[in-house]
Amino acid sequence: MSTEYTSAEMMTVTAARALENGMTCFVGIGLPSEAANLARLTHAPDVVLIYESGTLQTKPEVLPLSIGDGELCESALTTVSVPEMFRYWLQGGHVSVGFLGTAQIDRFANLNTTLIGDYASPKVRLPGGGGAPEIATCAGEVFVTLKHSKRTFVNDVDFVTTLGFGRDGKGRDGVPNIGKGPTRVITDLCVMKPDPDTKELTVTSLHPGVTKEDVIEATGWEIRFVESLETTPEPNTRELEVLRELKERTARHHAGEAPGERS
Amino acid sequence: MAEFLSLHDAVARYVDDGATVAMEGFTHLIPFAAGHEVIRQGRRGLTLIRMTPDIVYDQLIGAGCAKKVIFSWGGNPGVGSLHRLRDAVEKGWPHKIEILEHSHAAMACAYEAGAAGLPLAVLRGYVGSDLPKVNDQIKFIECPFSGERLAAVPSVRPDVSIVHAQKADRHGNVLVEGIIGVQKEAVLAAKASIVTVEEIVDDLGVEPNACVIPGWAINAIAVAEQGAYPSYAHGYYPRNNRFYKEWDTIARDRDTFTQWIEENVMNAGGQA
Numbered sequence: 001m002s003t004e005y006t007s008a009e010m011m012t013v014t015a016a017r018a019l020e021n022g023m024t025c026f027v028g029i030g031l032p033s034e035a036a037n038l039a040r041l042t043h044a045p046d047v048v049l050i051y052e053s054g055t056l057q058t059k060p061e062v063l064p065l066s067i068g069d070g071e072l073c074e075s076a077l078t079t080v081s082v083p084e085m086f087r088y089w090l091q092g093g094h095v096s097v098g099f100l101g102t103a104q105i106d107r108f109a110n111l112n113t114t115l116i117g118d119y120a121s122p123k124v125r126l127p128g129g130g131g132a133p134e135i136a137t138c139a140g141e142v143f144v145t146l147k148h149s150k151r152t153f154v155n156d157v158d159f160v161t162t163l164g165f166g167r168d169g170k171g172r173d174g175v176p177n178i179g180k181g182p183t184r185v186i187t188d189l190c191v192m193k194p195d196p197d198t199k200e201l202t203v204t205s206l207h208p209g210v211t212k213e214d215v216i217e218a219t220g221w222e223i224r225f226v227e228s229l230e231t232t233p234e235p236n237t238r239e240l241e242v243l244r245e246l247k248e249r250t251a252r253h254h255a256g257e258a259p260g261e262r263s
Numbered sequence: 264m265a266e267f268l269s270l271h272d273a274v275a276r277y278v279d280d281g282a283t284v285a286m287e288g289f290t291h292l293i294p295f296a297a298g299h300e301v302i303r304q305g306r307r308g309l310t311l312i313r314m315t316p317d318i319v320y321d322q323l324i325g326a327g328c329a330k331k332v333i334f335s336w337g338g339n340p341g342v343g344s345l346h347r348l349r350d351a352v353e354k355g356w357p358h359k360i361e362i363l364e365h366s367h368a369a370m371a372c373a374y375e376a377g378a379a380g381l382p383l384a385v386l387r388g389y390v391g392s393d394l395p396k397v398n399d400q401i402k403f404i405e406c407p408f409s410g411e412r413l414a415a416v417p418s419v420r421p422d423v424s425i426v427h428a429q430k431a432d433r434h435g436n437v438l439v440e441g442i443i444g445v446q447k448e449a450v451l452a453a454k455a456s457i458v459t460v461e462e463i464v465d466d467l468g469v470e471p472n473a474c475v476i477p478g479w480a481i482n483a484i485a486v487a488e489q490g491a492y493p494s495y496a497h498g499y500y501p502r503n504n505r506f507y508k509e510w511d512t513i514a515r516d517r518d519t520f521t522q523w524i525e526e527n528v529m530n531a532g533g534q535a
Binding site for chain 2: 029030052053054055064065066067068069070072073079080081082083085086087090091110114119121122123124125126127128129130131132133134137138159160161162163166171172175176177178254255
């Protein structure tokens with residue numbers, strides 16, 4: 001495998017490989033959507049993708065800009081109302097994996113998409129929870145993907161919008177009818193998984209060319225590494241081709257849209 | 264029975280200062296024309312409810328119409344922040360607004376409960392989230408049968424709901440197609456409802472299980488061609504993604520925003 005690739009492509013391909021045929025995936029917009037569709041177009045053609053806009057088993061030709069692009073509806077098996085989506089399909093237990101992005105994540109994989117700073121007078125106001133709080137608890141398990149930096153990987157999130165394992169790692173203990181929570185976090189540097197006992201996110205695999213120091217430098221807590229640390233397999237030629245075509249197709253589609261002349 | 268009114272008259276009759284207003288459409292069929300009419304008529308002190316505030320609420324907030332916003336995801340989809348919402352929350356411009364935020368699951372359930380005439384919605388939600396700490400409308404109850412701890416939120420019961428749809432027939436029956444969001448629930452949950460449509464047709468031509476809202480469950484129908492633009496109307500016109508990106512620049516600056524509203528809403532006459 002000699003093809004060159006970027007760290008962003010490494011992240012997307014690794015995230016895509018986490019999905020398998022037979023999974024039903026509730027997909028977040030952005031990086032998760034890119035990875036989920038790459039999986040569908042490569043090794044997991046039968047993975048079922050659903051988006052919170054109500055589109056069930058959708059097969060978009062281009063990546064959606066928003067969670068409710070027409071493309072998602074046109075290529076879906078069926079489109080249901082948003083209450084039905086959350087009540088029957090998510091809460092009803094039909095989603096095996098939720099695939100989420102986030103603005104901040106902490107050592108116990110809690111996610112913050114609400115704000116930076118204090119709630120009453122925020123430094124930065126973020127969009128809020130959306131579907132994530134219940135996706136993270138009702139789906140069988142959760143994958144998270146985001147770029148690695150000290151700003152995003154913090155010791156404690158400013159606000160727990162969405163439960164990982166709670167402030168103490170015990171947030172899911174004894175709660176009935178709750179999913180496993182985040183089982184892997186995929187970044188542009190590495191893959192992390194929760195420690196089986198403490199639930200603290202721990203690096204299990206470094207991407208090729210990435211050092212432990214790189215990860216330590218980009219993480220806001222004293223990050224730990226498993227003893228049997230692996231090297232993440234590189235993307236193969238087909239994955240890179242399909243991903244690049246998908247992104248080109250998407251860029252052409254969104255740039256080339258008529259401005260929608262108004263009468 | 265639905266009454267056919269002009270958009271101006273429908274908004275003048277049903278949207279009062281201080282009202283609780285829901286404008287729905289989950290990234291699709293967003294009632295922009297109606298939102299602009301509310302801005303033009305200078306409504307003040309509104310409590311605005313919407314799962315995904317989007318650009319239309321950014322415009323209403325920046326234009327000074329809102330007192331409070333109830334939502335579950337307040338961003339410019341696929342682009343970034345709603346700068347007018349942020350400016351109001353972070354810096355109090357044009358005035359401080361109150362926000363009450365939920366998750367999508369809770370708001371969807373709350374609309375459904377409103378449509379069902381119930382006072383509350385129950386869901387398996389908010390487990391481990393900090394949202395209940397900042398929103399006193401989120402409570403937890405014990406299931407009387409299983410003992411399970413479940414989240415409860417009050418149902419959504421707006422004074423008026425406004426949605427956009429593809430078409431109505433001459434009896435005011437409305438067809439909603441594509442991503443149907445919570446439109447039907449929003450209409451049924453409200454004390455009064457306005458539906459804007461792309462066109463009036465003789466026959467809706469629907470299949471048995473199509474999403475049809477009967478005319479007798481709607482107060483006013485107003486024709487608003489391209490009324491969801493720059494969002495989209497499935498089967499009529501696509502979403503103008505380019506404008507959603509451009510909005511980021513327009514809304515970032517107070518003066519640019521104000522000028523845009525002047526030119527494209529206030530001085531745009533009947534439909535903008």
